Structures are given as C-alpha cells and as structure tokens.
Amino acid sequence: MTLVHLTPATLPSGRVASSRRPSSRLLWAGGFALLGLAADIAAGPVPLVFAAILILGLGLPHGASDHLAAMAGRRMRDDPVRLLAFLVLYLGAVAITLVLWHAAPGATLAAFLALSAVHFAIDDVSDGMRWAERVARGLMPITLPALFHAEALAQLFAALSTSPGGDALAGVASFLALPVLALASLAVVLRLRDRERASALELVLIAGALLTFSPLVGFALVFALVHSRGQTHERMATLHLPTLRAYLLACSPTLVGAAILFASLAALFASGQAPALNVVFIGLAALTVPHMLVTPLFERRAAPSER
Numbered sequence: 001m002t003l004v005h006l007t008p009a010t011l012p013s014g015r016v017a018s019s020r021r022p023s024s025r026l027l028w029a030g031g032f033a034l035l036g037l038a039a040d041i042a043a044g045p046v047p048l049v050f051a052a053i054l055i056l057g058l059g060l061p062h063g064a065s066d067h068l069a070a071m072a073g074r075r076m077r078d079d080p081v082r083l084l085a086f087l088v089l090y091l092g093a094v095a096i097t098l099v100l101w102h103a104a105p106g107a108t109l110a111a112f113l114a115l116s117a118v119h120f121a122i123d124d125v126s127d128g129m130r131w132a133e134r135v136a137r138g139l140m141p142i143t144l145p146a147l148f149h150a151e152a153l154a155q156l157f158a159a160l161s162t163s164p165g166g167d168a169l170a171g172v173a174s175f176l177a178l179p180v181l182a183l184a185s186l187a188v189v190l191r192l193r194d195r196e197r198a199s200a201l202e203l204v205l206i207a208g209a210l211l212t213f214s215p216l217v218g219f220a221l222v223f224a225l226v227h228s229r230g231q232t233h234e235r236m237a238t239l240h241l242p243t244l245r246a247y248l249l250a251c252s253p254t255l256v257g258a259a260i261l262f263a264s265l266a267a268l269f270a271s272g273q274a275p276a277l278n279v280v281f282i283g284l285a286a287l288t289v290p291h292m293l294v295t296p297l298f299e300r301r302a303a304p305s306e307r
C-alpha cells in the first residue's frame with residue numbers, strides 16, 4: 001500500500017499515517033516511471049544504473065532498521081549481548097547463503113526467489129488475509145516480466161546461476177505468469193468491491209510496470225516505490241519513529257556502513273577492478289536473506305503496545 005504513504009504522522013494509535021494526497025503520490029510514481037522509460041530507451045548500462053540507484057537509494061532504508069526491530073524496543077547499550085547475537089546470526093545467514101549459492105547456484109536462486117515471493121506476500125498486504133492479493137503481490141515481480149521479456153529474464157537468472165538453471169527458472173516464471181495475472185485481476189476486483197480504489201489502482205500499476213519495463217527496471221520501480229516505501233512506514237510505526245528524519249537518524253549506523261560499502265564498490269568499478277556484476281548481485285541477494293527472516297521473527301514483538 002505504499003503509493004498511499006509518503007509524509008507520515010503518528011496517529012493516536014501509534015500507527016503512521018500519510019499527509020500526502022493520492023494525486024501527489026501518483027505524480028511521484030509517474031515521474032519515476034518516466035525516468036524508468038528513459039533508462040530503458042537509453043539502454044546499455046543505463047537501466048542497470050537506474051535500478052541500482054532506486055534499489056539502493058529508496059530500497060535499502062527499509063532494511064536498515066533490522067537491528068532495531070530485533071532489539072524489540074531495548075536500547076543497544078542496555079543489551080549489547082542481544083545486539084551482538086543478532087549481528088552474528090544475521091551475518092551467519094548471509095555467509096550460509098553465499099556458500100549455498102556457490103555450491104548449488106540454480107537451486108539456491110530458486111529458493112531465494114521463492115523466499116522473496118513469500119516475503120512480499122507477507123509484507124505487502126497489511127489488511128486481512130486477502131489470499132489472492134498476497135499470492136499475486138508475492139509472485140508478480142518474479143513472474144510477470146516473463147510474459148514480454150522472457151529472454152532478458154532468462155539471461156538475468158542465468159547470470160545469477162547457470163545457463164540451464166536460468167532457462168529453467170524463466171520457464172517456470174513464464175508458466176506461472178498468466179495465472180498470476182488472473183489472480184492479480186481477481187485481487188483488483190475484490191478491492192474495487194470493497195471500494196478501495198487506491199489499492200486496486202496500485203495493483204494495476206504494479207502489473208503494468210512489470211509487464212512494460214525491462215525486468216530490472218520494472219522490479220526496481222515496484223521494489224522501491226511499493227515494497228520498500230510501505231515497509232519503511234511500517235517500521236516507523238512499529239519503532240515509534242514518527243518522522244522519516246527520525247527513522248533515518250535511528251538507522252544512521254547501518255546507512256553510513258552501507259554508503260561506505262557502495263562508495264568503495266563504485267570506486268572499484270571506476271578503476272576497472274570491480275568484481276563481476278553477478279557476484280555483486282549475489283552478494284546483495286544474500287544480504288536480503290536475513291532481512292526476510294527478521295520481519296516474521298522479530299517485528300511483531302517490537303511494538304507490544306500495538307497488538
């Protein structure tokens with residue numbers, strides 16, 4: 001529901017509400033979509049750079065508070081052992097993912113995509129069960145690009161695994177794309193029935209973006225503008241940080257660390273010594289694995305007052 005939130009204010013219940021009007025949110029989304037279109041038309045490395053900026057700039061902040069969610073309201077200096085245990089487990093999950101990816105790239109990419117679908121399905125619907133919408137929101141980013149960009153998707157999946165692995169996964173995505181589109185249409189109808197036009201429109205825009213743009217650009221737009229934005233606002237509410245400024249300040253150690261890491265990578269790219277792009281991608285994907293475990297494990301406990 002994130003095209004629906006932008007400038008938050010804390011409600012008496014502790015939840016975060018938006019003071020942005022839907023029309024202004026749509027304008028923002030339209031502006032980003034135009035940039036995405038320009039990136040796809042420019043081709044070459046531009047779509048990749050556009051996707052990287054969007055994913056890192058707008059996508060990263062929602063995961064930067066994972067340690068705060070895990071501390072469940074405690075201050076770090078009050079429970080350093082918990083923080084240390086969290087960091088060890090977090091980095092351990094990253095390391096295990098990297099080892100698995102090295103040992104069995106095809107199977108690990110498949111598991112990563114499945115876990116991501118579950119993550120989006122859990123996080124991106126906040127009101128009620130809505131099974132059709134959950135399955136659609138989970139699977140759309142992975143399957144819909146296969147309808148009109150099957151070859152590009154297969155190439156990306158192959159770069160992250162093996163050539164036969166990439167073809168097989170893109171084949172599964174193509175097979176699922178139409179049923180997923182049908183589920184998304186059902187979800188739109190159900191939202192319209194409930195007079196929730198903003199949610200219905202958001203679903204239509206997600207599907208439209210994933211069908212239209214190249215796979216990386218479409219994914220980056222949906223990930224940054226829908227998933228990450230929604231989850232940033234959820235975290236702000238859960239952690240009782242009413243403004244974006246307060247949230248970013250609370251996450252600043254992670255954000256500064258990430259900025260140093262990505263600036264070093266950019267410097268390596270500039271000097272021609274960078275690791276292969278697929279290695280960078282796999283590293284980023286591995287970093288999201290513990291993040292995907294944090295929400296179900298810790299988040300609901302972080303704000304007992306909201307239960």
Ligand SMILES: CC1=C(/C=C/C(C)=C/C=C/C(C)=C/C=O)C(C)(C)CCC1
Pocket residue numbers: 063112113115116119141142143145156157160215216219288291292
């Ligand atoms: C569909 C698709 C991709 C899948 C990305 C996924 C599934 C990312 C998941 C990220 C998560 C779960 C972040 C959590 O916050 C690639 C590889 C970019 C290639 C282009 C198409």
